[in-house]
Amino acid sequence: xxxxxxxxxxxxxxTLGGACGKKKTVAGAxxxxxxxxxxxxxxxxxxxxxxxxxxxxxxFATLTNVNFDEVRFGEYLSCITAHYNALPPAAGEPAxxxxxxxxxxxxxxxxxxxxxxxxxVKGLAAYYSHxxxxxxSDDTVLPFIRDALASRFENLTIDQRTxxxxxxxxxxxxxxxxxxxxxxxYGVPEITRxxxxxxVRPGILVTGHDLKDLALLLEATKNEGIDIYxxxxxxxxxxxxxxxxxxxxxxxxxxxxxxxxxxxAKFNGPVLFTTNCLVPPAPAxxxxxxxxxxxxxxxxxxxxxxxxxxxxxxxxxxxxxTCRPPEELGRPDLLTGCAHDAVLALAPKVIDLIKxxxxxxxxxxxxxxxxxxxxxxYTEFAKALPRDTIILTAGxxxxxxxxxxxxxxxxxxxxxxxxxxxxxxxxxxxALALADAFGCGVNDLPISYNIAxxxxxxxxxxxxxxxxxxxxxMLGPSLPEFVSPDVLxxxxxxxxxxxxxxxxxxxxxxxxx
Ligand code: FSO
Ligand code: SF4
Numbered sequence: 001x002x003x004x005x006x007x008x009x010x011x012x013x014x015t016l017g018g019a020c021g022k023k024k025t026v027a028g029a030x031x032x033x034x035x036x037x038x039x040x041x042x043x044x045x046x047x048x049x050x051x052x053x054x055x056x057x058x059x060f061a062t063l064t065n066v067n068f069d070e071v072r073f074g075e076y077l078s079c080i081t082a083h084y085n086a087l088p089p090a091a092g093e094p095a096x097x098x099x100x101x102x103x104x105x106x107x108x109x110x111x112x113x114x115x116x117x118x119x120x121v122k123g124l125a126a127y128y129s130h131x132x133x134x135x136x137s138d139d140t141v142l143p144f145i146r147d148a149l150a151s152r153f154e155n156l157t158i159d160q161r162t163x164x165x166x167x168x169x170x171x172x173x174x175x176x177x178x179x180x181x182x183x184x185x186y187g188v189p190e191i192t193r194x195x196x197x198x199x200v201r202p203g204i205l206v207t208g209h210d211l212k213d214l215a216l217l218l219e220a221t222k223n224e225g226i227d228i229y230x231x232x233x234x235x236x237x238x239x240x241x242x243x244x245x246x247x248x249x250x251x252x253x254x255x256x257x258x259x260x261x262x263x264x265a266k267f268n269g270p271v272l273f274t275t276n277c278l279v280p281p282a283p284a285x286x287x288x289x290x291x292x293x294x295x296x297x298x299x300x301x302x303x304x305x306x307x308x309x310x311x312x313x314x315x316x317x318x319x320x321x322t323c324r325p326p327e328e329l330g331r332p333d334l335l336t337g338c339a340h341d342a343v344l345a346l347a348p349k350v351i352d353l354i355k356x357x358x359x360x361x362x363x364x365x366x367x368x369x370x371x372x373x374x375x376x377x378y379t380e381f382a383k384a385l386p387r388d389t390i391i392l393t394a395g396x397x398x399x400x401x402x403x404x405x406x407x408x409x410x411x412x413x414x415x416x417x418x419x420x421x422x423x424x425x426x427x428x429x430x431a432l433a434l435a436d437a438f439g440c441g442v443n444d445l446p447i448s449y450n451i452a453x454x455x456x457x458x459x460x461x462x463x464x465x466x467x468x469x470x471x472x473x474m475l476g477p478s479l480p481e482f483v484s485p486d487v488l489x490x491x492x493x494x495x496x497x498x499x500x501x502x503x504x505x506x507x508x509x510x511x512x513x
Contacts, residue, residue, distance in 0.1 A: 001027040002103035004481040005119050006064040007370055007454045012481050013103070020064055021280035028100075029073035030062045034118070035100035036080045039093065041149035046090030051146045053132060054079060059125035059145075060294035064455040065257070065277035069296035094153045105152075112484035113161035114152055116459065119482070120168040121148045123460025126209075126275070127175045127422050129294070133212050133309065134182035144171045162490060169467030172460045176425035180340075183211055187241030189419060192337040194238045195251035198326040199227050204316065205253055205267050205326075207231040207260070208274030209420050211240070213292055213311070217272065218246045220313045226320050229253040231263065231271070233396050236419035239337025252334055253326060256369035256399035264288070269323040270316055272303075276455065277396075288323075290316050332403050338392075338416035340429040350412060351437055354446070358409055360388040361512055362447045364431075366424045366461070367397040368454030374477040375400060378452055380503045382406065382415075385512055390414050392430070395421030395461075397452040424461045428468055442469055448510035449473040450500065453480070466495050474510060476500030 001024045004013040008020055017024055037055055044051055058076040061067040084096065098104070102118075105111035128141050144167065151164055203226060206214050214237050218228055227250040230237055235252045237243050254263030257277035264271055265284040273295045281289045281297065292303040292311060303311050343350075353359040363385060369375065382391060382401035391401065391414060398417050406414040418426040428442075435442045451473055453462065459480075465473060472495075479488065479499050491497040500506055507513045 001031075002101045003027050004115070005456055007368070007372065007478060007480070008064075009481040022068060026068055026070050026073070029070050029077070031100040031102070033058055033073050033076050033080065034062055035098070035152075036077060036084065036096065038149045038152040039096050040080050040084045040087070041146045042093050042153050043084060043087040043090045044146050045150045046093070047087050049087070051142050052083060053142065055145070056125040056129045056132070057294050059122050060129055060275075061296070063122050063126060063276055063294075063457070065279065066275065066294050067296040068278070068280065069298050071298075072296045092153075108484045109158055109486050110161065112482055112487045113158065113165055115482040116463075116487065117148050117151065117161070117165050117168055119456040119459040120165065120172065120463045121145055123457040124168065124171055124175055126294075126457055127179050127460065130210060130212075130422070131175060131179045131182040133210070134185050136178045136182040138174055138178055141171060141175060144168070165463065166467060168460070169463030169465075172464030173425070173467055176422055176461070176464055179422050180425050183240070186211060186215065186237075186243060188341045189236065189239035189337040189339040190241065191335065191342045192239040192244075194235060194334045194336055196253065196329065196331045196333055197251060198229075198253070198328050199250050200325050201225060201227050202320050202323045203227045203229050203250065203253075203267065203269045203326050204320045205229045205231045205264070205269065205271040206234050206274065207257070207271060208276065208293075208295070209233050209422070210274035210293055211237060212309075213272070213274040214243065216311050217313055218243065218249060221317060222246060222248060224317050224321070226269075226317065229267075229326065231260070232257045232277070232399075233420050234274075235334060236336045236417070236423065239339070239419065254329060256396040258369050258371045258396075259399070263329070266327040266329065268326050269320050272316060288319075332405075334402055334417075335413055335415065336417045336419065338413070339418045339423055340426040340433075343416060343418075343426075343430050344433055346412060347433060347437065349410070351434075353410055353412065358388060359390055359412070360386070360446065362390050362392050362445075363510065363512060364392045364427055364447060364449045364451065365397060365401070366392070366394040366418075366421070366427060367452035368421065368458050369396040369399050369452070370454040370477075372477050375452065377477060377500065377503060379404070381450065381506065384503050384507060387414075389512055390416060392416050392418065392427045392447075394418040394423040394427060395458070400452075421457055421461060425464070428465065428470070431470075443471045446511075448512060450506065450510060451475055452477065472496035472498065474498050474500050474506060
C-alpha cells in the first residue's frame with residue numbers, strides 16, 4: 001500500500017492502512033483496478049478505440065471515502081479484464097499482473113506528475129458521471145481519460161507529463177460547465193434560506209453530491225409519512241426549484257462530512273450515501289447506512305440502479321418508518337443557492353458597492369472540509385476578515401464558517417454559497433462577469449483565493465482554476481504529499497500557488513487588510 005491521494009495522507013504516504021479507514025487489502029484492490037484501467041487504456045489507445053463509460057464508476061469508486069468494499073473492486077476488475085482481453089495486444093504494453101501501486105513509478109517527478117494527473121482524472125470521472133446520469137455528455141472526455149490513464153506506461157518527458165496535467169484542467173472546465181448545465185434539470189438555483197430544525201416524523205438523511213438520487217428518493221417518499229433531510233454536500237439541493245416543490249424535503253441536518261459520526265448518531269433514521277465522503281460507520285448508526293452509485297461499505301445495504309436508471313428505495317423507506325424522528329441539533333438556518341445566475345442578478349448592485357468602496361474585496365474560500373485540526377484556521381480566517389469583504393464559497397469547506405453571524409453589506413450576504421464543490425465553476429463565471437464589467441483581467445479583480453482541499457475532486461477543481469488563468473491561489477491546510485519539490489516549484493513559479501500559513505500572515509498576503 002502506498003496511498004497519498006488526500007489531505008489526510010501520512011508522510012510521505014499511508015502504507016499500513018489509511019487515516020481514512022481504508023484497509024491495506026482494499027488499497028491493494030484499488031491499486032489493481034487503477035493499474036488495470038491504465039493497461040486497458042494503453043491497449044485501447046493503440047487500437048484507436050474508446051473506453052466504455054463503465055470505467056467512470058471504477059475510477060469514482062477509488063476516490064477517497066467512496067468505497068471500502070473489496071468485493072465491489074473485484075467486480076470492477078472482472079469487467080476491466082474482460083474489456084482488456086477483448087482488445088488486441090499492443091506493442092510495448094506492460095504486463096497486466098505486474099505490481100500495481102503508484103510507488104512502482106520510481107522517478108519521483110514522474111510519479112508526482114502521474115499522480116496529479118490520475119487524481120485530477122478521478123475528479124473528472126466523478127463529475128462527468130453526475131453529468132451523464134442527467135443526460136449531458138461530451139465527446140472529448142472519455143478519449144482524454146483514456147490517454148491520461150495510458151500515459152502511466154508511456155515514456156514521456158517531464159514537459160509532456162506537465163502538459164497532460166494542464167490539459168486535465170482544460171477538460172475539467174468542460175465537465176464543470178457540463179455539470180452546471182446538467183444540474184439545471186432541476187431549475188436555476190435561487191438564493192435560499194434552509195431550515196435546520198427537525199420535524200416530528202421519522203427521516204431519511206441524504207448526503208453526497210448526486211442530485212438525481214435525491215430527485216428519485218423525493219419522488220419515492222412523497223406519500224410515505226417521512227421527511228427527507230440533506231447532509232453535507234447535499235445542502236445546496238434546497239436552492240433548486242424542482243426540489244422546493246416537495247414539502248417533505250424538510251431541511252438540512254448537521255454539518256460537513258467530517259461531522260457525520262456525531263450527526264448520524266443523533267439523526268436516528270437511515271442515511272443514504274450517494275457519493276463521498278463516507279467515514280467507516282460507528283456502531284451507534286452502522287445499521288442505518290445505505291449506499292448507492294459508486295459508494296460502498298461492507299455489510300451496508302447497496303441500492304443499485306435498474307437498466308432504466310430507476311432505483312428501488314423500498315427497503316430504505318420501510319426501515320425509516322421504524323425509526324424515531326431526528327434529535328434537534330440547535331443550529332442556525334443556512335443560506336445557499338448563490339450560484340452564478342442568482343449572483344449575477346445582483347451584479348449592478350454589487351458593482352455599485354465596489355465602486356462606492358463598500359465592498360473592498362472578495363475572498364474565494366471554496367473547497368473541502370476535513371478532520372485535520374488545522375482546519376479551524378478557516379473559521380478564524382472568516383472571522384478575521386474585515387467587514388467590507390465578501391466570502392465566495394462552494395463545497396463542504398463552507399461548514400467552517402457558514403453558521404457564523406457574518407452579516408451583510410447593504411443586503412448582500414457576506415458569505416455567498418454557490419453550492420457543491422463542483423459549483424466552484426459558478427464562482428469563476430461570476431469572476432469572469434465582474435472582469436468583463438470592469439474591463440480588466442480575472443487576476444486584476446479585487447478577488448483572492450484561499451482554497452481548502454481534501455480529496456481528488458478538489459484536485460480537478462484546482463487544475464480547472466489554473467487552466468482558467470487564476471493566479472496566486474493559496475492552498476491549505478497542508479500541501480499534497482504527492483507533489484514533489486520540483487513539481488511544486490513549477491506550480492509556484494508558473495501559477496503563484498502558495499501554501500496557507502497563519503491567519504494574520506495570510507490576511508496580508510491575500511490583500512484582505
Ligand atoms: Fe466535500 Fe468529500 Fe465536495 Fe469532496 S464531501 S470533500 S472535494 O468529497 O467533493 O466538497
Ligand atoms: Fe491515506 Fe488519504 Fe489514501 Fe486514505 S485516501 S489511505 S487517508 S492518503
